[in-house]
């Protein structure tokens with residue numbers, strides 16, 4: 570009991586940032602770095618370019634550590650508490666004030682990449698992103714698109730899914746950061762907590778819930794192999810289901826699997842408890858990848874519509 574109380578006491582201490590509930594849901598926390606923290610972090614990592622951090626993986630942990638030190642190590646404690654707790658498991662992190670890196674878009678983007686690198690490495694370790702060839706991926710959504718998945722398609726809703734379905738690597742969490750946005754209307758992030766999904770029982774207790782299904786990726790993902798796993802691939806410490814599902818990349822091998830997946834997709838898209846979350850430029854949404862599903866709402870068409878995003882997918886290291 571004393572250990573639990575101690576852990577709780579540590580986790581609720583905060584230096585240099587605040588935590589509030591999102592208006593969308595108590596499950597989603599809003600973490601705001603103070604102005605002083607923003608500036609101090611920018612200064613503490615000014616000696617490294619993003620390129621240096623790409624070339625030397627150990628610098629990613631150093632970047633994280635510098636931010637944590639500014640908060641007397643309370644930020645890592647709080648973020649890990651939020652992301653691992655089944656009741657929450659999601660936060661939107663933003664920063665107050667100007668980091669003081671100058672007004673150029675490039676300098677601001679460099680700062681944003683460093684900040685998301687710090688956050689990711691406070692909760693775990695970013696996986697290599699085969700699509701982009703780095704520990705993160707940057708990609709742009711425009712009005713016209715010719716790619717082979719719904720990732721960059723602007724005028725339709727991207728259905729709720731988990732990441733990491735077609736790789737063998739664990740994807741415990743997903744970080745999605747907004748780097749730039751022009752002429753955008755709509756396109757909020759959509760997230761759904763598994764325990765808020767009305768039909769969870771129907772699908773998690775279904776005879777096919779634990780049956781292996783084949784998952785493969787389209788060409789642009791640069792992943793050649795296919796993997797096999799059930800949709801409900803694991804349970805957490807309390808026996809609650811964890812999910813690993815995406816409609817686009819499942820390859821059902823018979824009519825029963827096809828129907829199971831089809832009905833699951835229909836149910837998820839009709840779910841009223843799905844949250845619609847705006848993500849301002851510079852801020853990032855970080856979610857537990859196996860008890861939250863994510864997607865994106867459609868945008869209003871505009872010829873000069875442009876949105877640049879960064880994602881990091883990672884695994885917990887302990």
Ligand SMILES: [Fe+2]
Nearest residue numbers: 730731732863
């Ligand atoms: Fe995704």
